[in-house]
Amino acid sequence: MFKTDRYKKLAERLKKGDERALSEIIGEFTPFVATIIRNIANGQFQKEDTEEVITDVFVTLWRNADKLDADMLKPYIICIAKSRAKDRLRKQKPNVLSVEEIQMQSAENVFEECENNDLCRALEREVENIPEPDREILIRYYYYYQSVGKIAEVMKMSAGTVKSKLHRTRQKLKKALTEKGYGL
Numbered sequence: 001m002f003k004t005d006r007y008k009k010l011a012e013r014l015k016k017g018d019e020r021a022l023s024e025i026i027g028e029f030t031p032f033v034a035t036i037i038r039n040i041a042n043g044q045f046q047k048e049d050t051e052e053v054i055t056d057v058f059v060t061l062w063r064n065a066d067k068l069d070a071d072m073l074k075p076y077i078i079c080i081a082k083s084r085a086k087d088r089l090r091k092q093k094p095n096v097l098s099v100e101e102i103q104m105q106s107a108e109n110v111f112e113e114c115e116n117n118d119l120c121r122a123l124e125r126e127v128e129n130i131p132e133p134d135r136e137i138l139i140r141y142y143y144y145y146q147s148v149g150k151i152a153e154v155m156k157m158s159a160g161t162v163k164s165k166l167h168r169t170r171q172k173l174k175k176a177l178t179e180k181g182y183g184l
Contacts (some may be wrong), residue, residue, distance in 0.1 A: 004071075011070040012060070025073070026058050033057050033081045039145030040085040049088060061074045075120050078143060127178050134169045137162055 003155045010028075013021035037045070037053050045053070057080045061068070068076060130138060133155060140146040140154070141162075148166075 005118065007073040008070045011073040011147070012069055014065045014073075015068055015070065017065070021063055022058065025061070025077075028076075030054060030104050033077060035144050036081040037085045037155065039080065039147075044089065044092060053084045057081050072120060073147075075124070116141065122177060122180055125135050126173050130169060130172070134158075134165050137165050138169050141166055 010021050010025055014025065030045075034050060034084050037050050037057075037158060041050070043051075049176065057077065060080050125139060137151055137155065141148070142149045146154075148159050148162045152162045155162070
């Protein structure tokens with residue numbers, strides 16, 4: 001069974017209040033969530049902070065399971081992880097907010113970030129079609145929040161190459177989504 005099918009079934013079980021589904025999701029996604037949080041925090045969290053944010057992610061998922069689109073489990077988890085990590089950073093540095101963080105604060109809840117499910121699905125499909133190594137670079141940068149320098153080091157490329165590949169890939173994604181009718 002493909003992971004996406006498995007995730008969909010887990011999400012459907014979660015929506016029905018199945019605590020075992022939540023346990024399976026936690027087991028499956030904790031390393032992924034921890035990586036996102038660590039990369040957003042960029043060394044500013046203690047181990048306990050990271051653990052608390054991870055817990056917050058899955059508590060939020062459980063409490064909002066009824067709003068979950070079964071096809072969007074992974075994007076929702078990513079949205080929640082980003083939001084909770086940035087919330088924790090704001091608490092540590094309350095007077096320093098970026099434009100993105102201000103926009104995050106104005107959302108009524110974390111699920112609004114993926115409100116346009118059609119766009120999220122279309123973006124996910126387009127990302128799946130990106131050839132390697134460009135897809136890996138994009139995923140490392142946007143999903144795992146790795147820095148350009150870290151990606152360059154891991155993938156044995158120059159930082160300039162990583163930046164140019166990211167730029168070209170974003171342009172291709174924008175063009176593909178625009179051609180499909182998504183105004184970006």
